[in-house]
Amino acid sequence: DAGITQSPRYKITETGRQVTLMCHQTWSHSYMFWYRQDLGHGLRLIYYSAAADITDKGEVPDGYVVSRSKTENFPLTLESATRSQTSVYFCASTENRGYGYTFGSGTRLTVV
């Protein structure tokens, strides 16, 4: 099916563990983004990518790592999860610079 999918939908992990959130889009969009959404903070940009092998930091990149070896995938890794990283994570993509993003359904991550 065409679209942008995130997995897992829900994840519980322990403090200190490494966890990877997956994002896959079928349109071959050049641009991909990771946001986190927390009550009181709205959506904040973590990392973004303009193409395969090109990534850059957003507003809140500390504690996160991204890679983009293939255009369609943009995984987000929490190297050592902390409770402050409990959040809902959204991935988005777009082809046209300046045009609207398409967001995935999100991953709800809880760090205990």
Next chain:
Amino acid sequence: LAKTTQPISMDSYEGQEVNITCSHNNIATNDYITWYQQFPSQGPRFIIQGYKTKVTNEVASLFIPADRKSSTLSLPRVSLSDTAVYYCLVGGNAGGTSYGKLTFGQGTILTVHP
């Protein structure tokens, strides 16, 4: 980065037209204005985007005055299913380095009553 200011919440009734205004006083010359809608437990959904004057699509209209320091999202004849959070974003400079750093504000919680 241009900051946006929107009302925190708005109430309306089914069948009415809703206008949500967003202020963005320091918008840059090449910045777009984009609006998103978000339902609980879902990702934001693109509604409409404009640069100047008026843009209309099948779900909304976007009015942008000449000075571009504000914009108004107009939802005609809202229904209960339009209850959501609406975000105004400014950025997406196609020719510059600000692309990729679009900032979502707190948004406007629109509640449509029967």
